[in-house]
Amino acid sequence: MEAEKKSEETPEKGAPAVKAKESGETFVEAFKQNLMGILIIARTDIIAHLKSPRMAILMVIFIFTVLSGAYFFAGMAADYTEAQPPEFLVWTYIVNLDDDTYPDDMLVITTDTTGKSIGDVTISLFHLNGTLYEKETTDEVGRTIFYDIDPQSYLNSHKGDYVEMYRPVITTEKQMYQFLSEMELYVQTQVADLDEDNVADDVAILVLNERLEPVPGATVSGGFDQDEESTNAYGLYREYNLLKDNYEYEITWNEVVAVDEAEILNDDMDIENLLNLQGPDDVLMQTAGLFIVMIVPIMAIGISFDTISREKISKSVVFLLSRPIGKRSIAAGKFIGSLTALAIPLTVISLVGVGIISMKTSESPSGGFVAGFLVITIVFTAIFVLLQQIFSTLAKTTGNAIMAGISIWLFFYIFFGLIILLINQLVGNQFLSTEYYELSNKLTLFSPTGTYGFLMVLISPTAGDTPIGITSWAPALSFTLGFVILFILSMELFRKRPYL
Amino acid sequence: MIVTNKLTKVYGGFFGSSVLAVDNIDLEVDRKDIFGFLGPNGAGKTTTIHMFTTVLEPTSGTAEICGYDITKSPLIAKRKIGFMPEMPGFYDWLKAEDQLKFYCDFYGYSRQESKTRAKELMELVGMGEFRNRKIKTFSHGMRKRLALASAMVNDPEILILDEPMGGLDPMGVHSFREMIKELNRNDITIFLSSHLLPEVQQLCNKVGIINRGKILAVDTIDNLSRKVGLESFTRLTIDGKGLSEKVLDFIKTIPGVAEIRVNSQRERGYTIIVNEGIDIQDLAGVLNEKLVKRDVYLSRLEQAKPNLEELFMKITRGS
Ligand SMILES: Nc1ncnc2c1ncn2[C@@H]1O[C@H](COP(=O)(O)OP(=O)(O)OP(=O)(O)O)[C@@H](O)[C@H]1O
Ligand SMILES: [Mg+2]
Numbered sequence: 054m055e056a057e058k059k060s061e062e063t064p065e066k067g068a069p070a071v072k073a074k075e076s077g078e079t080f081v082e083a084f085k086q087n088l089m090g091i092l093i094i095a096r097t098d099i100i101a102h103l104k105s106p107r108m109a110i111l112m113v114i115f116i117f118t119v120l121s122g123a124y125f126f127a128g129m130a131a132d133y134t135e136a137q138p139p140e141f142l143v144w145t146y147i148v149n150l151d152d153d154t155y156p157d158d159m160l161v162i163t164t165d166t167t168g169k170s171i172g173d174v175t176i177s178l179f180h181l182n183g184t185l186y187e188k189e190t191t192d193e194v195g196r197t198i199f200y201d202i203d204p205q206s207y208l209n210s211h212k213g214d215y216v217e218m219y220r221p222v223i224t225t226e227k228q229m230y231q232f233l234s235e236m237e238l239y240v241q242t243q244v245a246d247l248d249e250d251n252v253a254d255d256v257a258i259l260v261l262n263e264r265l266e267p268v269p270g271a272t273v274s275g276g277f278d279q280d281e282e283s284t285n286a287y288g289l290y291r292e293y294n295l296l297k298d299n300y301e302y303e304i305t306w307n308e309v310v311a312v313d314e315a316e317i318l319n320d321d322m323d324i325e326n327l328l329n330l331q332g333p334d335d336v337l338m339q340t341a342g343l344f345i346v347m348i349v350p351i352m353a354i355g356i357s358f359d360t361i362s363r364e365k366i367s368k369s370v371v372f373l374l375s376r377p378i379g380k381r382s383i384a385a386g387k388f389i390g391s392l393t394a395l396a397i398p399l400t401v402i403s404l405v406g407v408g409i410i411s412m413k414t415s416e417s418p419s420g421g422f423v424a425g426f427l428v429i430t431i432v433f434t435a436i437f438v439l440l441q442q443i444f445s446t447l448a449k450t451t452g453n454a455i456m457a458g459i460s461i462w463l464f465f466y467i468f469f470g471l472i473i474l475l476i477n478q479l480v481g482n483q484f485l486s487t488e489y490y491e492l493s494n495k496l497t498l499f500s501p502t503g504t505y506g507f508l509m510v511l512i513s514p515t516a517g518d519t520p521i522g523i524t525s526w527a528p529a530l531s532f533t534l535g536f537v538i539l540f541i542l543s544m545e546l547f548r549k550r551p552y553l
Numbered sequence: 554m555i556v557t558n559k560l561t562k563v564y565g566g567f568f569g570s571s572v573l574a575v576d577n578i579d580l581e582v583d584r585k586d587i588f589g590f591l592g593p594n595g596a597g598k599t600t601t602i603h604m605f606t607t608v609l610e611p612t613s614g615t616a617e618i619c620g621y622d623i624t625k626s627p628l629i630a631k632r633k634i635g636f637m638p639e640m641p642g643f644y645d646w647l648k649a650e651d652q653l654k655f656y657c658d659f660y661g662y663s664r665q666e667s668k669t670r671a672k673e674l675m676e677l678v679g680m681g682e683f684r685n686r687k688i689k690t691f692s693h694g695m696r697k698r699l700a701l702a703s704a705m706v707n708d709p710e711i712l713i714l715d716e717p718m719g720g721l722d723p724m725g726v727h728s729f730r731e732m733i734k735e736l737n738r739n740d741i742t743i744f745l746s747s748h749l750l751p752e753v754q755q756l757c758n759k760v761g762i763i764n765r766g767k768i769l770a771v772d773t774i775d776n777l778s779r780k781v782g783l784e785s786f787t788r789l790t791i792d793g794k795g796l797s798e799k800v801l802d803f804i805k806t807i808p809g810v811a812e813i814r815v816n817s818q819r820e821r822g823y824t825i826i827v828n829e830g831i832d833i834q835d836l837a838g839v840l841n842e843k844l845v846k847r848d849v850y851l852s853r854l855e856q857a858k859p860n861l862e863e864l865f866m867k868i869t870r871g872s
Contacts, residue, residue, distance in 0.1 A: 078626040086628050093658040101646060368642030372703060375606040375636040376659040377628040 083379070090378030091386040098390025102356060103397070111355045112398050115348055122344040123336065123406040127413030130330040136246040136253035136319070141171045144241050144259050151200055159202055160265060163195040166247050168259065168267070168289025170195030178202070237263045238271075238311040240304050244318075248293050254320045258290040258313065260304055268306050275302025296320045331515065333418040336410045338513045341426055342506050345403075347466065349430065350502075352399070353437035354458035357391040361445040361547065362454055384442070384547035388540070391438045396431050403427060425512040429505065432532055436501045437462070439539035446546045465502040473497065491522030498523060498531040508532065554711050554742045555582040555605065559614035562600050562766075574600040576766035577614065582711075582744055582759075587737050589757035590746040593869055597766040598746040599639055602715045605744070606636040619710055632660065635709030639716045639746075641700035645689035649699055650675060652688060653706060660707045674702035679728060694725045701732065712736060714745040718752055730756055754861040764869045774861055781867050787833050787856045789840065792822035795848030807843070809836045822852055 102108050142164050150158040163174040172193040178186045189197040239261040247255035256277075260268040267288025273279075277292045277300065284290045290304075301314045319326065328339045361384075364370035373383055403426070411417040441458045448454035473496045482489040497503035507520060507528035519525040562575040575597040582588045592598050603609040605616055607627045616623045618630040643652050650671045657667035675684045678698040683691070691699065697717065704712060717733070718726045730752055737743050747753050753760060754774060761771040770777055791804075801813055801823065809831035814824045827836060833856055841851055 078629055083628055089661065090659055093655065097644070097655055101644070364642075367645065368638065368640050369644060371603075371608055371638045371640075371642065372636075372656070374608040375631060375634070375638075376656065377631040378659060379627070 094386025102394030168287030271306035635704035
């Protein structure tokens with residue numbers, strides 16, 4: 054900041070003036086002086102903002118919202134278990150299939166998710182300590198039998214070393230045999246991800262008759278929505294996307310009734326499934342997309358609602374205007390002051406948030422993503438600081454400036470979505486159709502809030518698909534243009550407005 | 554030092570009604586002048602001053618500060634001036650010294666220079682002891698003093714003061730007058746607007762009178778008075794037994810005596826009209842010394858200076 058040191062001491066005049074050229078101002082001199090002025094104003098404002106109780110209050114709000122958001126999301130991500138759709142289903146029935154009197158034989162059936170048999174699958178039976186007991190391969194109708202198994206617990210597996218499913222084999226006992234021999238229906242239930250939405254909230258029920266043949270047309274009734282009416286040609290009944298609960302149901306066939314139950318442990322309504330919270334990157338993205346996007350405009354309003362009006366009201370702006378600095382530069386200095394004063398604590402707190410996410414999920418978000426997130430968030434902050442500074446310049450009273458700021462925040466945060474809905478209705482796009490999404494995404498580019506979300510999705514390592522209807526560079530362009538236009542507008546309005 | 558050419562300012566006008574606050578004024582302020590800018594409330598003084606200091610942009614016309622056009626070379630022009638606004642506003646949360654250092658920064662002082670300068674200026678305006686006090690605790694008079702210090706940070710060639718003594722107590726007015734005189738002795742041209750006519754009369758060698766945006770007159774107070782027929786005069790009345798034609802003829806020969814008139818019967822004696830620019834006390838001394846032995850004595854000494862207030866009223870009412 055110490056621009057040029059005085060080389061020659063002028064005894065009379067102490068002012069170390071940039072030597073005036075007789076011809077008047079040169080562009081370079083003016084530029085240098087303005088730049089210096091901008092830095093001086095910014096520096097003074099940064100210090101004043103950082104020391105102000107208002108900043109402390111805003112940061113407490115920010116810390117509470119963002120850090121608690123990051124903490125909870127990270128906790129959920131740590132608990133998240135993603136279900137894989139099964140390649141095939143393995144059904145096991147303990148029955149008596151040979152001539153002895155014990156149900157110590159095991160029928161294994163392999164089917165796809167529709168119940169159709171899949172043959173040539175190797176099933177291995179392990180002791181619980183992991184040592185192999187026996188191995189069989191299913192025939193062309195997807196069946197194989199292990200005879201006379203020693204009464205013990207086992208694990209079964211198929212396809213070599215890949216263990217897809219564990220199922221303890223029941224110890225064979227006399228009573229068990231009697232119970233089984235009286236049964237007329239064999240029912241087995243599996244909870245799996247049948248519709249491939251990565252949530253194990255679907256149920257498959259395979260129904261066999263006493264001869265262990267599939268039973269088509271058996272009805273299932275109980276706590277289900279009844280996605281299907283009855284078992285299909287392969288004897289399989291399916292129910293999709295169940296909510297977390299314990300389900301009991303009855304299977305009826307030829308007046309024979311059997312009961313079974315299924316327990317759904319995860320469902321679509323789990324927040325980690327809703328938000329797709331799979332790892333630290335997702336946690337960061339969702340924290341930004343849900344909390345930071347909401348709270349940053351409040352920070353911007355809180356810091357800059359009176360930056361200009363306070364100078365006008367106290368008339369300190371008159372002193373400032375008589376200093377060797379252009380009017381635009383004063384506005385620019387004020388903006389840079391507010392932005393930096395906000396960006397410093399926001400960055401620090403965000404990094405603390407990243408630390409919390411890393412600790413909770415025992416994995417760090419990718420460095421590039423964190424850097425991109427910080428840059429985008431600071432530009433987002435800048436846009437709202439500029440909007441608020443413009444209101445502070447235009448508004449007759451400080452109260453009006455705050456009201457305008459809160460209104461624009463509400464507008465983008467809530468009403469903009471409604472307007473998009475309305476426009477879609479006006480042009481006749483069906484709700485949630487492709488055209489609907491395309492138009493909505495295009496319109497969202499006019500909202501900094503929406504564009505922020507787009508940018509976070511685009512730079513995220515896990516969810517990097519471009520939203521449909523827009524090109525991948527459109528959100529960045531929208532952000533840059535918005536920033537530049539508002540920056541110029543804030544300076545020009547300050548130049549044009551009367552100050553007194 | 555300040556030259557304006559058809560300087561004009563119109564406020565508003567885009568939606569509401571417009572106000573022609575400054576109307577084609579031509580002014581010239583010379584080096585080392587103490588120029589008093591006078592006019593009734595709402596005449597356009599502050600508006601003019603704000604254009605000089607580039608707080609406002611002129612609607613039309615130009616103004617030059619030390620030869621630099623305020624619209625073409627505003628930054629250089631601003632380096633030449635120090636400005637004390639009518640209602641000085643500060644960053645109230647700062648200490649007085651920090652506020653001055655902040656202003657110093659704009660002129661490229663080093664940190665050390667700023668510090669010394671701020672300290673010097675606080676001493677200069679008699680506020681040395683309040684250097685480290687927060688501005689929000691300052692009284693009106695203290696703010697005025699700080700404003701003068703703020704105007705002085707760049708050691709300006711021209712000091713533009715808008716109502717510098719408004720709202721000050723008599724002591725404050727006095728010390729401001731002395732400070733301004735001192736600064737002027739140090740080669741600083743002063744341009745000040747004021748309503749305190751006695752102060753203007755004591756301070757200013759030249760005044761400009763503005764009303765409703767128009768300049769009505771610019772000249773020295775004496776010249777203006779003469780123009781509007783407000784004469785200044787100095788006269789002595791003599792009486793005594795020794796008065797004779799001879800003595801009167803003798804008095805006429807004394808340097809500085811312009812004329813002798815006979816007074817009316819009731820007043821008795823004679824009136825001596827004195828040449829302009831003569832020190833009346835000296836002349837009285839000389840006369841006394843020479844006339845006492847002739848049994849003539851000085852009975853009265855009258856000095857009528859042109860009254861600025863009267864002048865001001867006369868000029869502004871006439872417009
Ligand atoms: N911001 C403004 N908008 C519109 N009109 C204004 C504005 N500021 C001043 N005026 C008008 O311009 C005229 C000149 O005002 P100015 O403040 O220059 O007067 P002044 O001579 O300084 O008066 P005072 O002695 O009361 O300080 C007045 O008629 C005033 O109403
Ligand atoms: Mg005024």
